[in-house]
Amino acid sequence: MTLFLQLLVNGVLIGILYALLALGFVLIAKGSGVINFAQGELVLLGGYLVAVLLGASGENVFVALGGAMAVMVIVGVVIERGVLRPLVNEPLLSLVMATIAIGTVIRGVVPLIWGTSTRSVTTVFPTGTLEFGGIRVQQPVLWAAAFALLFIGAFAMFFMRSRMGLAMQAVSDDRIASQSLGVDTRRINAIAWGTSGVTAAFTGYVWGSVLGVDPLLGMIGILVFPVVILGGIDSIAGALVGGVAVGIVEGMAGGYLDPIVGGGFSLVAPLLLLLIVLMVRPYGLFGRREIERV
Amino acid sequence: MPLLTTQTGRFRDSYVADSRINDTGSKKTVVLGGLILLFLVVPMVADDYQLGVLNLIGIAAVGALGLNILVGFTGQISLGHAAFAAVGAYTAANLSLRLGLPALIAIPAAGLMAGAVSLLFGVAALRVKGLYLAIATLAAQYSIEWVLNHWSFATGGYQATLLMPPFAIGPWDSATTVGKYFLIMGILALGVLYAENLFRSRTGRALVAVRDQYLAAEGVGINVFHYKLRAFFISSVYAGIAGALYGYNVGIVTTEFFPLVLSIQFLAMIIIGGLGSIPGSILGAAFVTLIPIVLRDGLPTIGISFSSDIEVYLVQVLFGLTILLFLVLESGGLYRLFNNVRDYFRMWPFSY
Numbered sequence: 001m002t003l004f005l006q007l008l009v010n011g012v013l014i015g016i017l018y019a020l021l022a023l024g025f026v027l028i029a030k031g032s033g034v035i036n037f038a039q040g041e042l043v044l045l046g047g048y049l050v051a052v053l054l055g056a057s058g059e060n061v062f063v064a065l066g067g068a069m070a071v072m073v074i075v076g077v078v079i080e081r082g083v084l085r086p087l088v089n090e091p092l093l094s095l096v097m098a099t100i101a102i103g104t105v106i107r108g109v110v111p112l113i114w115g116t117s118t119r120s121v122t123t124v125f126p127t128g129t130l131e132f133g134g135i136r137v138q139q140p141v142l143w144a145a146a147f148a149l150l151f152i153g154a155f156a157m158f159f160m161r162s163r164m165g166l167a168m169q170a171v172s173d174d175r176i177a178s179q180s181l182g183v184d185t186r187r188i189n190a191i192a193w194g195t196s197g198v199t200a201a202f203t204g205y206v207w208g209s210v211l212g213v214d215p216l217l218g219m220i221g222i223l224v225f226p227v228v229i230l231g232g233i234d235s236i237a238g239a240l241v242g243g244v245a246v247g248i249v250e251g252m253a254g255g256y257l258d259p260i261v262g263g264g265f266s267l268v269a270p271l272l273l274l275l276i277v278l279m280v281r282p283y284g285l286f287g288r289r290e291i292e293r294v
Numbered sequence: 295m296p297l298l299t300t301q302t303g304r305f306r307d308s309y310v311a312d313s314r315i316n317d318t319g320s321k322k323t324v325v326l327g328g329l330i331l332l333f334l335v336v337p338m339v340a341d342d343y344q345l346g347v348l349n350l351i352g353i354a355a356v357g358a359l360g361l362n363i364l365v366g367f368t369g370q371i372s373l374g375h376a377a378f379a380a381v382g383a384y385t386a387a388n389l390s391l392r393l394g395l396p397a398l399i400a401i402p403a404a405g406l407m408a409g410a411v412s413l414l415f416g417v418a419a420l421r422v423k424g425l426y427l428a429i430a431t432l433a434a435q436y437s438i439e440w441v442l443n444h445w446s447f448a449t450g451g452y453q454a455t456l457l458m459p460p461f462a463i464g465p466w467d468s469a470t471t472v473g474k475y476f477l478i479m480g481i482l483a484l485g486v487l488y489a490e491n492l493f494r495s496r497t498g499r500a501l502v503a504v505r506d507q508y509l510a511a512e513g514v515g516i517n518v519f520h521y522k523l524r525a526f527f528i529s530s531v532y533a534g535i536a537g538a539l540y541g542y543n544v545g546i547v548t549t550e551f552f553p554l555v556l557s558i559q560f561l562a563m564i565i566i567g568g569l570g571s572i573p574g575s576i577l578g579a580a581f582v583t584l585i586p587i588v589l590r591d592g593l594p595t596i597g598i599s600f601s602s603d604i605e606v607y608l609v610q611v612l613f614g615l616t617i618l619l620f621l622v623l624e625s626g627g628l629y630r631l632f633n634n635v636r637d638y639f640r641m642w643p644f645s646y
Contacts, residue, residue: 035425035428083618083621083622086622087621087622090621090625091369092371092425093365093369093371093565093569094565094621094625096371096425096428097561097562097565097617097621098617098618098621098622100558100561100617101562101613101614101615101617101618101621102614102618103614104558104610104611104613104614104617105610105611105614105615105618107607107610108607108608108609108610108611108613108614109607109611111607112604112607112608112611116603222432222436225429225432225433226433229426229429261444264440264443264444265440267436267440268436268437268440271432271433271436271437272433272437274429274430274433275415275418275419275430275433275437278418278419278426278429278430279418279421
């Protein structure tokens, strides 16, 4: 029972961090209708920027995080202007391949500039382990999850309440209708990529302080898909629920199934979950039911 | 019909004429000349290094051709073709290692096995549209990799390598580079012939209809799900055969040969070469295969060289940028560029 609770708690905490990762993906899907296969790589870039700026600014978190966010906004806008804007109205394959190619470039550029050794990101959160009735929680993970929740909540408010957030929703819902209502869709698309860059920098910092920053950080991008397929590709609440669910499935698979089937099943389990969801409920728990079956 | 004629436009007045595989006398000459060049001249004049490069291009072309049937002609995206190639490679390795079957049985069997495995995922994924297929095949890539790494009965366990025994038919020995060259190019030629004929048939036309307007296709009596599944199967058979050939070419099989990056490279080949174009698949395969080779072996001859770890990442950056350039500037790929140049000279000195 303790093992179960321990795995559950770990799963929920890691799941919130997955939701943070998925937030950047959902922002782009909502604000520009593009499915971003380079989300993990954006987080990788954000993580490196934070790590490098931390070193340069004498471990000042605010300067490092602010600087990294500013650079990532520029990166996001450049990607939108340079690659995705010329591809508006192109078939889906072109958009998918374009984001994959962007990811490939980032995965090559990062080690060319900063090398491949792991950089630790000094955490501002208290270290050490808390224990509640036999269940251990690492404090940095707990704090990271708490801040991630705050961050996700802020973005959910942004979407529901702010004029710009509503405009983004409108653009993803119907590009032409929102254009006729006076929304500058191209500006909204650029803003979507820019804000996604901000979340990527924050995600890179949070994940980096838990895992350390190295070129493998981009690999977590693959887990964005089970999260968003489960939650619905354009729903922030869905990202949170999907993230927690994937975190729990992954934790349970790692704790109970890995010893039986031989290691590494914790990565495959969320993907199998993804396949099942695709068969049963492809628009996810909270997504729009616009998917067409054939 | 004269031996060499220049086609200045499309002058066909019957469906039979439109579906002929050699539409002009000169095309027949070109095809024949190409085959003579490929199977008689090149093996005589090329050295082992050059043949080795051509072998890699040929294998990549088989895989790219198959993926183009799915992506370019049917409009479905797969990110799992490297995994299907891995299934083919392991099938061929097991059949030739344990059962001692000759490669000419093992290679088609590898293709069929890869096709069968792809159907497992295709049934789940092809019911939903494009994007979801891409994500489901991504899941297939990782799941198959995991199974291959953990199913020690068939694969020897985590990152184990299986040896591929060479084989000989009369004087023709697959252990030599020339022997491999004939094997690979022979299969590539068969693959091209099959693909050319596929798109002259009812099945091929149905696939194109599914890509262009799946609702209209359904309206004229094409079972969209059935034909998508068929395209997925055919293209995975090509991938499995390419995987088996890769195993015979290198001599060993390990899961490290078939990562997600390879799936992306297959996609890059058909985008760079030209979506929905059979010659384009081969051009793209050559282009993508040559990027790292030129960086490693070509540039040092003119005095530029990189350390090997920088080179790996440089290849990656170049590769990503090339895809982006083609997507943004010339979405028809190399084959469209080739056609534009050819048309210019055909029409010269007139502009049209």
